[in-house]
Structure formats: C-alpha cells, structure tokens
Amino acid sequence: MRAFVVEKYAQPLVQQEVPEPEVGEGDVLVRVEAAGLNQLDEKIRLGEFAQILPYRLPLVLGNDVAGTVIRVGRLVQRFRPGDRVFARPDAARIGTFAERIAVAESDLAIVPERISMVEAGSLPLVALTTWQALVERGNVQPGHRVLIHAGAGGVGAIAIQLARHLGATVATTASAANSDFVRELGADIVIDYRSEDFAAVLSGYDLVLDSLGGENLKKSLRVLRPGGKAIGISGPPDPAFARRQGMNPVLRLAIAALSRRIRAQANKLGVTYEFLFMRADGEQLAEVAALVDAGIIRPVVAKTYPFDRLPDALADLAGGGHRGKLVVTLDD
Numbered sequence: 498m499r500a501f502v503v504e505k506y507a508q509p510l511v512q513q514e515v516p517e518p519e520v521g522e523g524d525v526l527v528r529v530e531a532a533g534l535n536q537l538d539e540k541i542r543l544g545e546f547a548q549i550l551p552y553r554l555p556l557v558l559g560n561d562v563a564g565t566v567i568r569v570g571r572l573v574q575r576f577r578p579g580d581r582v583f584a585r586p587d588a589a590r591i592g593t594f595a596e597r598i599a600v601a602e603s604d605l606a607i608v609p610e611r612i613s614m615v616e617a618g619s620l621p622l623v624a625l626t627t628w629q630a631l632v633e634r635g636n637v638q639p640g641h642r643v644l645i646h647a648g649a650g651g652v653g654a655i656a657i658q659l660a661r662h663l664g665a666t667v668a669t670t671a672s673a674a675n676s677d678f679v680r681e682l683g684a685d686i687v688i689d690y691r692s693e694d695f696a697a698v699l700s701g702y703d704l705v706l707d708s709l710g711g712e713n714l715k716k717s718l719r720v721l722r723p724g725g726k727a728i729g730i731s732g733p734p735d736p737a738f739a740r741r742q743g744m745n746p747v748l749r750l751a752i753a754a755l756s757r758r759i760r761a762q763a764n765k766l767g768v769t770y771e772f773l774f775m776r777a778d779g780e781q782l783a784e785v786a787a788l789v790d791a792g793i794i795r796p797v798v799a800k801t802y803p804f805d806r807l808p809d810a811l812a813d814l815a816g817g818g819h820r821g822k823l824v825v826t827l828d829d
C-alpha cells in the first residue's frame with residue numbers, strides 16, 4: 498500500500514510502497530479516507546521527539562485517521578466492517594498517512610453522523626488533547642475562568658468550544674484577523690496577542706491552556722488565581738510525565754531539569770504547572786463524538802489536500818496562517 502514515510506529524521510517525507518498493516522486479535526483494520534495533520538507530525542519528522550518517542554525508522558507518519566472498517570480481529574466486539582470510525586492511534590502505533598492502518602479497538606470511536614470524514618479526520622488528536630486538559634486535568638466547572646491560548650489554531654478552536662460547553666468564561670489569544678472567528682466559537686474575551694499583553698488584561702483565572710511555552714507560559718502563571726493551574730502542551734515536560742513514560746532515571750532527571758524553573762515560579766505564585774502529552778483514548782473520543790452529534794462542538798477544517806500533496810500540506814502547517822486544521826484525503 499502507499500504511505501508517507503520518515504526514512505531519516507530531518508529529511509523530506511517519502512511516498513513509497515510499504516507492507517500491509519498486521520491486524521492483531523484486538524485490532525481493527527481501517528481504510529483511511531482522511532488524515533488530519535498535526536504539528537506533532539512535523540516535530541516527529543524533524544526528530545525532535547526521538548528521545549520521548551523512540552521510533553524505529555522507517556516510520557509511517559500520521560496521528561489522525563477517519564475511515565471505514567475493512568475487517569476486525571477475533572477479539573473485537575464494538576466495531577464491524579463498514580463502520581465509519583476515527584481515532585488518534587496509540588503513540589507507539591501511529592501511521593495514518595497510509596492507505597490502511599490497524600488500530601486497537603480501545604483507541605477507536607464511531608464517527609459522529611452529522612460530520613464528513615474530512616471533518617472527522619481533523620478531530621481526534623486535538624479533541625483528545627482538549628478533553629484531557631479541560632475535563633481530566635483541569636476539572637473545568639461552570640463559572641470557572643479559562644484562558645485558551647492560540648484560539649484560532651487546531652487545539653484552540655476545539656478547546657474554546659469545550660470550555661464554553663463546560664460553563665466557563667473563556668478568554669483567548671488570537672491575531673486581530675481571527676477575532677470574530679474565535680468569538681463565533683464561543684470566546685467571551687479576545688486578546689490580540691500582537692498588540693496587547695494578555696497578562697496585563699486578565700487576572701483571577703482558574704486555568705490556562707498554554708500551547709506556546711516559553712515566555713507565554715511564564716506570563717500565563719501571573720493570570721491565575723492562587724491555587725489555579727497552567728497546563729502546558731508545548732512543554733517543558735515535567736517529572737510526572739517522565740514517570741508516566743517509564744523513562745530511565747537519567748532521562749527523568751534531565752526532564753525534571755527542563756521544567757524546574759517554571760515549576761519554581763509557579764510555586765512562588767501559589768499556582769501549579771503541569772505538562773500534558775495527550776494519549777489515545779477511544780472512550781473519550783466517543784464522548785467528544787456525542788458533543789459533535791449534539792451540535793456543541795464543530796470541527797474546523799481550514800483546507801484539504803489530496804494525499805499526494807501531503808508534503809506541501811505539512812509545509813503549510815509549519816508556515817501557519819490557517820484557521821483550525823489541515824487534512825489530507827484519500828480516494829477509494
């Protein structure tokens with residue numbers, strides 16, 4: 498089958514024929530119809546995740562899939578051939594930039610009826626990130642004040658909608674041209690990050706979802722109320738993450754050092770900092786799907802590309818300037 502492969506880190510993606518996926522007893526073989534692009538794909542291609550996710554090369558890239566079930570393993574109970582499904586496969590088993598992929602049943606969910614396959618392919622990674630940040634870690638409740646950075650981006654566009662649904666007052670940062678767009682998604686307060694300093698405008702927030710890191714994260718700590726929480730998805734990683742990943746003691750120490758300063762700053766302000774690295778979860782994806790079916794969350798697709806143009810799509814993603822997600826599509 499055709500697939501886009503990382504042969505060597507920091508080299509262009511290569512389209513080539515690769516072996517068919519092996520379908521285990523608990524796996525579902527999916528014909529890929531749409532695959533969303535994520536900044537993570539580009540970071541993996543560049544080798545930036547080689548320590549955290551030690552893939553063996555060549556690697557079929559791609560973290561999001563929507564498609565149709567071809568066949569299922571012997572132990573699979575919830576899916577049948579012909580089902581429309583979507584997933585962010587487990588980090589150890591990515592490879593959605595291909596004609597077919599085998600996905601563990603536990604990572605899959607049924608595509609919401611009211612959306613297209615392209616829209617479904619745009620959702621899993623960003624929707625799960627958002628769910629894990631706002632529901633699982635953030636425990637957002639009605640009346641909470643939540644700051645979502647980069648509200649016009651792939652993660653931000655879904656996070657605004659979910660935070661709003663959970664009953665929060667939502668502030669977001671976006672460029673002026675995206676102000677109306679993020680308001681339509683549900684943002685109450687929009688800060689133009691190019692001309693305004695969000696830390697000078699906002700205070701008393703319960704939660705910040707930071708997707709930028711660096712100075713942005715540092716400033717984000719100052720808008721929190723005492724006891725508030727900043728969740729960073731662009732790093733730096735923290736010791737709890739290193740533990741969960743099962744890293745060796747040396748790597749754990751190195752990871753702890755990366756976030757020592759920001760954790761100390763948070764401590765001083767009486768707030769907390771946590772790093773989130775999203776994980777595959779079909780049950781959570783089904784919860785998101787129910788919100789999509791109820792009209793509460795809508796996917797935001799900026800542009801689609803035919804499969805052959807995947808390298809261009811990845812370059813466009815890195816270049817920015819899009820609202821929501823970029824998706825590649827595959828024909829039958």
Ligand SMILES: NC(=O)c1ccc[n+]([C@@H]2O[C@H](COP(=O)([O-])OP(=O)(O)OC[C@H]3O[C@@H](n4cnc5c(N)ncnc54)[C@H](OP(=O)(O)O)[C@@H]3O)[C@@H](O)[C@H]2O)c1
Binds near residue numbers: 622819
């Ligand atoms: N740890 C995890 O599990 C995880 C999961 C998902 C994503 N991530 C990471 O999170 C980051 C964002 O991902 P994404 O998919 O949302 O990326 P994306 O779709 O490329 O989003 C880019 C957005 O960032 C906005 N932006 C750029 N500079 C900004 C600034 N200084 N302040 C506010 N907004 C700014 C842009 O807004 P304008 O167009 O308005 O300028 C653009 O809409 C990436 O680094 C990604 O790797 C991590």
